[in-house]
Amino acid sequence: MHRQFLGKFNELVRISDLSSFTYGDSLRDSIVKDIYRAAEEVTKKVVTQKSQRKITFDKKIDDLLTSKIFGYPIMILLLGLVFWITITGANYPSQMLANLFFWLEGKLTYLFMVLGSPQWLHGILILGIYRTLAWVISVMLPPMAIFFPIFTLLEDLGYLPRVAFNLDRLFKKAGAHGKQSLTMSMGFGCNAAGIIACRIIESPREKLIAILTNNFVPCNGRFPTLIALATIFVGGLVASQYRSLAATLFVTLLVVFGIIVTLIVSWVLSKTILKGIPSSFTLELPPYRKPKIGRVIYTSLIDRTIFVLGRAIAVAVPAGLIIWILANITLGDKSILSHSAAFLDPFARMIGLDGFILMAFIIGLPANEIVVPIIIMSYMSKGAMLELESLLEMQRLFIDNGWTFLTALNVMLFSLFHFPCGTALWTIGKETGSLKWTMLSALIPTVIGIAVCFIVTQGARLLGLVF
Amino acid sequence: MGLTCESCSRGVLKKKFNLRCGEKFVIALAGNPNVGKSTVFNELTGLKQHTGNWPGKTVVNARGNYRYEDMEFVLMDLPGTYSLLASSVEEQVARDFICFGQPDVTIVVVDGTCLERNLNLVLQVMELTHNVVVCVNLIDEAERKGIFIDIKALEEELGVPVVGTIAREGVGLEELKRRVLNVALNIENLNPKKISYSKPVEDAIKGIEPEIDRILKGKLNSRWVALRLIDGDNTIVNSIYEHIYDKKTLEIEGEEVLVNA
Numbered sequence: 001m002h003r004q005f006l007g008k009f010n011e012l013v014r015i016s017d018l019s020s021f022t023y024g025d026s027l028r029d030s031i032v033k034d035i036y037r038a039a040e041e042v043t044k045k046v047v048t049q050k051s052q053r054k055i056t057f058d059k060k061i062d063d064l065l066t067s068k069i070f071g072y073p074i075m076i077l078l079l080g081l082v083f084w085i086t087i088t089g090a091n092y093p094s095q096m097l098a099n100l101f102f103w104l105e106g107k108l109t110y111l112f113m114v115l116g117s118p119q120w121l122h123g124i125l126i127l128g129i130y131r132t133l134a135w136v137i138s139v140m141l142p143p144m145a146i147f148f149p150i151f152t153l154l155e156d157l158g159y160l161p162r163v164a165f166n167l168d169r170l171f172k173k174a175g176a177h178g179k180q181s182l183t184m185s186m187g188f189g190c191n192a193a194g195i196i197a198c199r200i201i202e203s204p205r206e207k208l209i210a211i212l213t214n215n216f217v218p219c220n221g222r223f224p225t226l227i228a229l230a231t232i233f234v235g236g237l238v239a240s241q242y243r244s245l246a247a248t249l250f251v252t253l254l255v256v257f258g259i260i261v262t263l264i265v266s267w268v269l270s271k272t273i274l275k276g277i278p279s280s281f282t283l284e285l286p287p288y289r290k291p292k293i294g295r296v297i298y299t300s301l302i303d304r305t306i307f308v309l310g311r312a313i314a315v316a317v318p319a320g321l322i323i324w325i326l327a328n329i330t331l332g333d334k335s336i337l338s339h340s341a342a343f344l345d346p347f348a349r350m351i352g353l354d355g356f357i358l359m360a361f362i363i364g365l366p367a368n369e370i371v372v373p374i375i376i377m378s379y380m381s382k383g384a385m386l387e388l389e390s391l392l393e394m395q396r397l398f399i400d401n402g403w404t405f406l407t408a409l410n411v412m413l414f415s416l417f418h419f420p421c422g423t424a425l426w427t428i429g430k431e432t433g434s435l436k437w438t439m440l441s442a443l444i445p446t447v448i449g450i451a452v453c454f455i456v457t458q459g460a461r462l463l464g465l466v467f
Numbered sequence: 468m469g470l471t472c473e474s475c476s477r478g479v480l481k482k483k484f485n486l487r488c489g490e491k492f493v494i495a496l497a498g499n500p501n502v503g504k505s506t507v508f509n510e511l512t513g514l515k516q517h518t519g520n521w522p523g524k525t526v527v528n529a530r531g532n533y534r535y536e537d538m539e540f541v542l543m544d545l546p547g548t549y550s551l552l553a554s555s556v557e558e559q560v561a562r563d564f565i566c567f568g569q570p571d572v573t574i575v576v577v578d579g580t581c582l583e584r585n586l587n588l589v590l591q592v593m594e595l596t597h598n599v600v601v602c603v604n605l606i607d608e609a610e611r612k613g614i615f616i617d618i619k620a621l622e623e624e625l626g627v628p629v630v631g632t633i634a635r636e637g638v639g640l641e642e643l644k645r646r647v648l649n650v651a652l653n654i655e656n657l658n659p660k661k662i663s664y665s666k667p668v669e670d671a672i673k674g675i676e677p678e679i680d681r682i683l684k685g686k687l688n689s690r691w692v693a694l695r696l697i698d699g700d701n702t703i704v705n706s707i708y709e710h711i712y713d714k715k716t717l718e719i720e721g722e723e724v725l726v727n728a
Binding site: 020 | 552555556580582583584586589590608613614615616617620621624625635636660662663664665667668671675679682683694696697698699701704707708711
């Protein structure tokens with residue numbers, strides 16, 4: 001039976017070979033032409049075109065947004081505008097949420113006392129888990145709830161392909177694929193999503209470059225860290241009415257720096273371990289579409305914000321627990337946490353951080369959003385029990401623990417350049433199917449981060465710059 | 468349920484392709500990139516596959532279900548393609564699914580603002596299968612650009628059901644579901660427009676079509692296979708081997724719709 005089938009299949013192969021031999025490519029053009037002609041005929045019969053006004057209007061906008069002179073400034077301006085709206089808009093609700101959470105904390109503590117629960121239980125549940133949760137929600141939720149919808153709005157409008165169009169030339173020069181600018185943009189939302197989006201790049205070489213460099217743009221887990229630190233330490237340098245503006249400028253600068261590093265690393269990769277010529281592609285500029293506001297808000301709030309926040313909470317709860325335990329079990333005269341931090345401290349100091357910060361980055365591997373909460377918890381567990389009611393309190397806590405402008409700068413830089421979070425690494429492993437590339441994707445940004453922080457720190461110290 | 472794959476004409480074939488269809492109709496969703504396929508998909512299934520205004524947004528084949536008139540439909544969101552000539556991975560994936568997955572109905576979503584280019588794909592899909600419903604999406608955008616499409620005339624020209632939609636606002640989707648059901652039940656009057664090719668091509672088709680028909684025994688549209696062969700497209704021979712002789716199971720499960728992607 002099977003043989004009979006195969007016999008027939010061989011006949012098909014014979015016909016195929018014969019046709020290839022007889023016609024080669026000679027009829028292909030004619031076939032395609034006939035399809036086009038048929039489509040044209042049908043179209044002529046059913047379509048009436050009244051005016052061209054809208055099209056020329058779209059084209060005018062495109063000429064501006066993708067122009068050689070205005071393209072980049074508009075892009076950076078829009079990026080800055082998004083950050084500015086996020087930073088100014090997030091201030092007030094953050095404060096409100098924080099007040100609410102710490103009012104509730106008081107009530108919960110009271111409840112624990114009334115019930116006569118042991119000290120350690122209150123410690124674990126309230127000071128460990130609840131505080132971390134409260135911090136994650138009050139600091140992360142407002143910026144995400146503002147940033148995601150605006151970003152989705154830009155995507156829905158059709159601005160992203162214009163960004164890709166603008167950046168295409170740069171990525172080509174870096175030996176990478178122009179579509180990488182799209183996957184990079186997706187990385188602003190979530191690096192894991194950006195890495196999955198790399199599937200749109202067909203060439204395996206360029207796909208790998210895109211995957212390996214996706215982590216250089218800060219995702220939403222890292223934006224709140226950047227925004228909070230920039231507001232405190234950069235905004236703190238100027239008069240209070242310019243605070244948000246200064247913070248915005250700085251965050252924008254950081255992101256642009258991240259993009260530059262993306263290009264440099266892509267270039268180095270394409271000249272060394274991933275050699276090759278960039279393949280060309282046609283990117284069609286889609287029409288501008290009026291976004292569906294309701295849908296945008298729904299998808300960006302429910303699907304993205306709640307998803308990212310949910311993940312942060314899921315990770316923060318066990319992390320809060322572990323930190324509290326580490327901070328409260330003592331070996332000799334110090335807690336385990338202090339021992340580990342002391343071990344990391346000499347190295348951390350060289351790159352302008354301290355042992356607690358470096359450890360927070362390591363413990364924060366599952367999700368970037370919990371790095372700052374871990375730092376806060378580590379500091380608080382050392383004795384000074386502060387209620388973090390506002391960014392001002394946070395600033396005081398950091399300064400009390402020896403932070404300077406340089407420390408904050410290095411934390412922001414290291415946040416931008418370090419190993420991808422657990423989810424992103426897992427996604428890279430799945431997409432590349434190779435342990436080697438996954439390891440490399442963690443190694444490259446970490447090495448860069450250490451190098452950048454080292455140069456900044458040592459440079460500042462050498463020049464005697466005191467911040 | 469009485470009206471299932473068993474009762475439709477290709478029910479037996481489906482078993483041969485090991486397609487897990489159960490008692491559901493399988494619907495393929497094809498179209499050029501960025502015409503709103505994912506939006507149609509979301510509106511029909513109630514899922515929230517992320518949509519975005521850029522071509523190639525859909526990188527995974529999403530699968531979803533919907534019910535209409537007490538019947539179950541499995542909807543496959545195929546990658547966006549400009550043709551079925553298998554010159555890229557996406558095109559081959561889309562072609563193989565329509566070809567060997569034997570969906571009960573193939574919906575081709577087209578962009579009302581540039582109908583002509585989109586019709587190329589429609590005509591190619593119609594060469595492959597007769598069970599086509601054309602969904603002219605973005606008619607509001609087209610009208611704003613001063614482009615008016617006579618849906619009725621288009622339906623007559625193409626010989627398959629044509630529905631005008633504004634998927635983002637849910638306009639026309641009831642009608643789309645109704646026509647899809649009709650085609651699945653074989654109660655639409657289908658008379659798909661055939662592309663007539665130049666004489667050398669038609670002669671070449673005539674030369675090999677009967678033989679191909681004898682070999683494939685109606686498993687595939689022999690005229691279409693003949694066209695691919697004289698076109699010099701060898702990928703179809705491999706696909707036929709894989710799906711018909713090797714009986715490779717066609718994956719219609721697709722990947723889970725990623726909430727955050």
